[in-house]
Structure formats: structure tokens, C-alpha cells
Amino acid sequence: MKNNKAEDKLLKMQDSVLNTIKSSRQHLLSENNSKEYIHNIRVDIKHLRAWLRLTKRKSGGLDWKKIDRRLSDCAKELGSIRDNQVMITTLDFLYSNSKTKEDQAAIIFIKNQLACNPTKPKNIPEKLKNELLTLLKDFEEKYTDIKSISELKAGFKYSINKCEFLARNVFLNTSSNKDIHKLRKWIKNLYYQTEYISKAFHVSKKLRTRMHKLGNMLGNVHDLIIIKDRLDSLEENYFINVACSLIDENIALIVKSSAPVYKKLFNSPRLKSIF
Structure with a gap:
């Protein structure tokens, strides 16, 4: 009877990943040519990669x-x-979120310099689309x-340990943008894994809400880093320096605000007692 119950749980999870595909x-x-189109496909890919790490x-x-x-x-090409x-x-x-007219002027300047104007969403190249369809079949x-x-437990435990290791660098030491980026990816990975796990085991909604919130906060940091990397390619001037300072301030603020969310999530006994 126990074996049948375990098998039923695994089949429910398998049905879930088949639905992702x-x-x-x-x-x-x-x-679809909407701006959500590419985002949705990237999320699908993240789900599948989380499944691989879990199983x-x-x-x-x-x-x-x-x-x-x-x-x-x-996913990178998308x-x-x-x-x-x-x-x-x-x-x-x-x-x-700018507090001064000087900051606002700097943002307008770099928006023009980076040619950040609303454009019609691009279609996915046919070659890339075919590659993805082949990967889905495989x-x-x-x-x-x-x-x-036991395989699920091992995969999930690895993800938790990876997040805790990276978080020590981000929240306790002097972190680099690379550390923040890695932590964001593994928090998202954990979130998608619990989505699959929840089809067969009880997963606290509060846990998943905190994972989602933390992933989004670190995602905002990642987006700010994208801007700053682009600014590094431009010739330095006053407005760019103002914008870079503003970006650094926002990154520090978001990382500081995300630390309590992380602690509540990873100090919760529910996280490590899902199975």
C-alpha cells in the first residue's frame, strides 16, 4: 500500500512536468507577439531546468x-x-523613485543614450524556435x-544548501553582482521545484509566497545590474555618474530589504520538512 501511495505521488509530479512541456x-x-510571449517561454525553460535539478x-x-x-x-538568446x-x-x-530633479534628468539622459524606446516585441527566430521544439520532444x-x-529529497536538499551557501556571500560578506545573480537563480529554482512538489506533498503557501517575493527582489537587482553594465560601455560624463550612483543606492537598498525575507524563509522548519 505504501509503495502504491509513493508511486501515485510521483505520477502526479510527472503529470505536472508533462503539462509544463x-x-x-x-x-x-x-x-503571439505580445511582450509577455518571450517571458512565458523563458519561465517554461526555468521550470524544466528546475525539474532536472530536482529529479x-x-x-x-x-x-x-x-x-x-x-x-x-x-534562455540566454531569448x-x-x-x-x-x-x-x-x-x-x-x-x-x-528619484528624489531630485538631477536624478530624473540623469535617467532621461541615459534612456536616450541607451535608445530605450518602446518597440514592437520581436518574434523568436525560426531557428531558435525549432531548437526549443526539438528540446521539448527530447x-x-x-x-x-x-x-x-529519495531522489527528490536529494535534489531538493542540494538546492536548499546551494541557496544557503550563496546567501552567506550576499548577506554576510561583501557580495559581488555575480553572487547576487547566482542566488537569484537558485531561489527561483527552489520556487519552481516546490511548484512541482506541491502536486504530491504539502507545501506551505507562505513559504512559496516568500520565495516568490525574494526571487522578485533579487530579480530587480539583476535588472539594475543590466543597466549599469550597459552604462559601462558609454563614455563617462556627469549624468552617467549620477545614474550609476542612483543604481548603486537602489541595489544596496533592495539587498538590505531582502535579507529579512531570506531569513524568514530559510529559518522556517517547514522548508526542510516538506517530505
Whole structure:
């Protein structure tokens, strides 16, 4: 009876990842040209990569890492397509949070310098779309099975440990932008993993809400870093220096604000007692 119950749980989770693949395939074939189109496909990819880390780390050998790398490359290519929209949204956020006219003038200046103007969302190149469709087919055939609940426990524990290791650098030491970026990715990974796990096991809604909030806060930092990296390619002047200072202030503020959210999430006994 226990084995049947365990098998039922694993099948529920497997159905969930099959639904992710189905949804992603529909997104790719929809020919939708909205600004959410590329975002939705990138989220699908993140779900699938989180699944691989949850179910294949213990028994999947090295094979799963190949498709993970290919999915990562596709996500990066999609990200470059939507960078302009990300910069517009981020600069609008900075402008609305500016305290002085000088700061606002600096934001307007760099918006013009970076040519951040609303544009019609770009279509995904046909070659990239076909690559993703091939990957989805391959994923469906080879990577949706789950060996055991112990494999899930191992994958989930690894994700938690990875987040805790990276968080020490971000919140306790002098962190780099690279550290923040890595922590953001692993928090998102944990969030998507709990989405699959919740199909078969109880996962506190409060936990998932905190994961989502923390992921979004660190995502805002990542978007600010994208802007700053672009500014580094421009010739230095007064307005760029003002804008860089404003970006640094906002990054520090968001990281400081995210620390209590992280502590509440990872100090919760519910996180490590899901299984």
C-alpha cells in the first residue's frame, strides 16, 4: 500500500512536468507577439531546468546536464531579445523613485543614450524556435521520469544548501553582482521545484509566497545590474555618474530589504520538512 501511495505521488509530479512541456509547446506555436510571449517561454525553460535539478542530480549521471546547457543557451538568446523592454521598465522604476530633479534628468539622459524606446516585441527566430521544439520532444522522451522519493529529497536538499551557501556571500560578506545573480537563480529554482512538489506533498503557501517575493527582489537587482553594465560601455560624463550612483543606492537598498525575507524563509522548519 505504501509503495502504491509513493508511486501515485510521483505520477502526479510527472503529470505536472508533462503539462509544463505541453504549455511550452503551445507558447512556441502560438505566434503571439505580445511582450509577455518571450517571458512565458523563458519561465517554461526555468521550470524544466528546475525539474532536472530536482529529479536527475542523484541518478541522472551527466546526460541531463547536456540538455540543461542547451536550455540555458536558448534562455540566454531569448533574454537578449527582451533586454530593451527590461531596461525601459527598470529605468521607469528608477525615475519614479528619484528624489531630485538631477536624478530624473540623469535617467532621461541615459534612456536616450541607451535608445530605450518602446518597440514592437520581436518574434523568436525560426531557428531558435525549432531548437526549443526539438528540446521539448527530447525532454518529454527522456527526462520526465522520477526514480524515487529519495531522489527528490536529494535534489531538493542540494538546492536548499546551494541557496544557503550563496546567501552567506550576499548577506554576510561583501557580495559581488555575480553572487547576487547566482542566488537569484537558485531561489527561483527552489520556487519552481516546490511548484512541482506541491502536486504530491504539502507545501506551505507562505513559504512559496516568500520565495516568490525574494526571487522578485533579487530579480530587480539583476535588472539594475543590466543597466549599469550597459552604462559601462558609454563614455563617462556627469549624468552617467549620477545614474550609476542612483543604481548603486537602489541595489544596496533592495539587498538590505531582502535579507529579512531570506531569513524568514530559510529559518522556517517547514522548508526542510516538506517530505
